[in-house]
Amino acid sequence: MSLFHGIFDTHLQGHLLAVQSLESQRASLTAIAEAWLKALRAGRKILFFGNGGSAADAQHLAAELVVRYQRNRRALPALALTCDSSILTAHSNDFGFESLFARQIEALAQPGDVVVGISTSGKSANVLAGLKAAKAGQCVTVAFCGSQGGPCLELADLNFQAPSELTAHVQECHLMAGHILCGFIEEALAQSEL
Numbered sequence: 521m522s523l524f525h526g527i528f529d530t531h532l533q534g535h536l537l538a539v540q541s542l543e544s545q546r547a548s549l550t551a552i553a554e555a556w557l558k559a560l561r562a563g564r565k566i567l568f569f570g571n572g573g574s575a576a577d578a579q580h581l582a583a584e585l586v587v588r589y590q591r592n593r594r595a596l597p598a599l600a601l602t603c604d605s606s607i608l609t610a611h612s613n614d615f616g617f618e619s620l621f622a623r624q625i626e627a628l629a630q631p632g633d634v635v636v637g638i639s640t641s642g643k644s645a646n647v648l649a650g651l652k653a654a655k656a657g658q659c660v661t662v663a664f665c666g667s668q669g670g671p672c673l674e675l676a677d678l679n680f681q682a683p684s685e686l687t688a689h690v691q692e693c694h695l696m697a698g699h700i701l702c703g704f705i706e707e708a709l710a711q712s713e714l
Contacts, residue, residue, distance in 0.1 A: 534689050541683035542693060549697055552678050553704045555660050559634045560705065561712075565597035567629055567659075569621045569650055570638030573691045574664075575602035577638055581698040589702040593710060599628065601650070621650030631658035639663070640682075640690040642670020651675040664697070666690040 556566060566585060568578035578600040585598035601624045602608070611620050621637070629635060635654035637647040642665035652675055654661045663676035666685055673679050682693035 531688070534684070534686060535692055538682065538684040538686075538689040538693050539696065542697070544683055545680055545697070548678065548680050549700065552662055552680060553701050555634055555662065555678060556701060556705055557708050559632060559660065560596055560709070562632055563597075564630065564632045564634065565599060566634045566636060567599050567601060567625070567654075568636045568638065569601040569624075570647060570664075571644055573687070574638035574640060574644075574647075574694070575600075577664075577691065577694050577698065578602050578636070580695065581636075581702065584698070584702040585705065589699070589706050591706050591710065593706060596705065596709075601625075601628075618645045619649050620646050622646075622653035625650055625653040625657060625659070629654055629657050629659050633657075633659045634662060635659045636662045636664060637672060637676070638665075638694060639670070639672055640666050640687045640694075642666060642668060642672040648672065648675060664694050 559566065568582050570578050579602060582598040582600040585596040601621050607624065608620065611623055625635060637651045639647040648671055651661050651663065651672065655675065661676045662678045663672035664680050665672045666682050668685060669681055680697055682690040684690050684693060
């Protein structure tokens with residue numbers, strides 16, 4: 521069991537260091553929170569996308585907004601572009617994987633929507649293409665990436681760089697930041713409805 525304990529301790533220490541370093545991203549997350557709130561108050565939606573674990577994060581955060589995070593309230597318009605297996609397979613088969621998210625942005629996004637591309641490396645070709653399409657469609661573009669940033673930084677209006685280079689810790693920070701944003705949205709909208 522010493523192997524497990526070593527892995528446990530190493531992962532926990534890395535996680536705690538990354539989470540403690542989130543303070544460095546307070547201004548970035550504040551700007552993203554304001555953009556989400558402005559869009560939702562204006563009747564716009566938030567669209568999320570990413571690959572692998574980032575696809576799961578996209579779905580998770582969309583569900584928190586549509587269903588609820590911590591309080592019962594009206595459903596909020598959010599969508600993960602990673603859920604429709606017919607679109608994912610038809611587009612990838614007919615046109616390739618790189619333009620998968622861009623095509624959905626073209627179909628579903630409207631000016632003023634917030635589009636969140638999630639890429640731990642900041643280099644995923646289909647996430648980059650999706651952000652480019654969102655910019656062309658006059659959406660507010662947001663990148664969730666790791667500490668290296670990558671090309672996503674140049675394509676997004678707003679960025680959250682998880683303070684780690686290790687994919688697992690980047691994903692853990694992405695989900696924590698997403699939960700903080702969802703909590704803010706719920707509370708801000710609840711206060712404005714009083």
